[in-house]
Amino acid sequence: MKEEAIRSPWKAFMKQRRMGLNDFIQKIANNSYACKHPEVQSILKISQPQEPELMNANPSPPPSPSQQINLGPSSNPHAKPSDFHFLKVIGKGSFGKVLLARHKAEEAFYAVKVLQKKAILKKKEEKHIMSERNVLLKNVKHPFLVGLHFSFQTADKLYFVLDYINGGELFYHLQRERCFLEPRARFYAAEIASALGYLHSLNIVYRDLKPENILLDSQGHIVLTDFGLCKENIEHNGTTSTFCGTPEYLAPEVLHKQPYDRTVDWWCLGAVLYEMLYGLPPFYSRNTAEMYDNILNKPLQLKPNITNSARHLLEGLLQKDRTKRLGAKDDFMEIKSHVFFSLINWDDLINKKITPPFNPNVSGPSDLRHFDPEFTEEPVPSSIGRSPDSILITASVKEAAEAFLGFSYAPPMDSFL
Helix, strand or coil: CHHHHHHHHHHHHHHHCCCCHHHHHHHHHCCHHHHHCHHHHHHHHCCCCCCCCCCCCCCCCCCCHHHCEECCCCCCCCCCHHHEEEEEEEEECCCEEEEEEEECCCCCEEEEEEEEHHHHHHCCCHHHHHHHHHHHHCHHHCCCECCEEEEEECCCEEEEEECCCCCCEHHHHHHHHCCCCHHHHHHHHHHHHHHHHHHHHCCCECCCCCHHHEEECCCCCEEECCCCCCECCCCCCCCECCCCCCHHHCCHHHHCCCCECCHHHHHHHHHHHHHHHHCCCCCCCCCHHHHHHHHHHCCCCCCCCCCHHHHHHHHHHCCCCCCCCCCCCCCHHHHHCCHHHCCCCHHHHHCCCCCCCCCCCCCCCCCCCCCCHHHHCCCCCHHHHCCHHHCCCCHHHHHHHHHEECCCECCCHHHHC
16 A cells, blocks of 8 residues: 555656647646746747647648648558457557557558547648658668558548557556666667667657657567657758657757757657656656756756766766757767767667567567556547448548548558568
């Protein structure tokens, strides 16, 4: 009972972490006490960013034809929901659910991300959904990024057919264990850094690194997922300025409404490494205004229970001045060569020759022990597998369908050979 009483507020904190930035901004905007804080007032002033589809508190109607996204004809017009048995809900987001599904013909298991077009269009997020798809198409060559097998759409839904990863979110394991020993944290940080370095090599900034977006596969290797906030076409030294991310992990330059670059990902890596070692994000406070003030102004404080190399790495990654941050000059190469990672053979790491420090010990695809029961106990909606033939196509549904032309994707046939 005593242990449960201690864990209860911790679980409440972890559950609260699932809240998206859109919902979060609206929540603090309605809190008169929080709004009085000058830092929060400044942040609320920029909560309508330069890319307005990110954070629109008042949903707009579906886009006019001039706003529709058209990336060409569908590459996979034959795929349909009825190709799958949808077995369990394994995740939830702002626009839909992630389900464990078995392909009826192949008998292979996939994680299928099912998104409601209506919800996406209301928040004007269609560009980010298409961006997520574009990034997924580039992930095929990296072992620590989730892979897209194909995508398709019905009149009212989008479907991403993804690798099924069932070792659990890093979020879930931190929730259970509170923190990790340094060798385990080093292994995860190295695989995460490798994935971020690969995205940067493609001029993609990830922007939303957090334990909820980091999965473990069945052997215990890292798999980065959820590319909805990725920003494409950011060259070396290029910047962007959209206010987005997750509150606990926002870098100072984002809060300062300044242009930021790919070093924002190295700040987030520092925040995740800190959380793995200490159990909470580096500047965390239950009072959001205070947390933002800490990120902007409070010096980094490190308890003495970590090695000097870990301390030095955290100080480099969590440097408030992005121009002095580790990674600002030579990106991933600076992270890779840091003394904290001197025990890592990077060639062995990328080839998965290093035995992970933790084995999830899953017995097979149906083993859901590392998924939150909050998801798996939820019934699978009957509408998930509904085919377009059974949908009454109204004018608004037609408009939704046209907004996502080109979403569907199938790999070229020679990739199966």
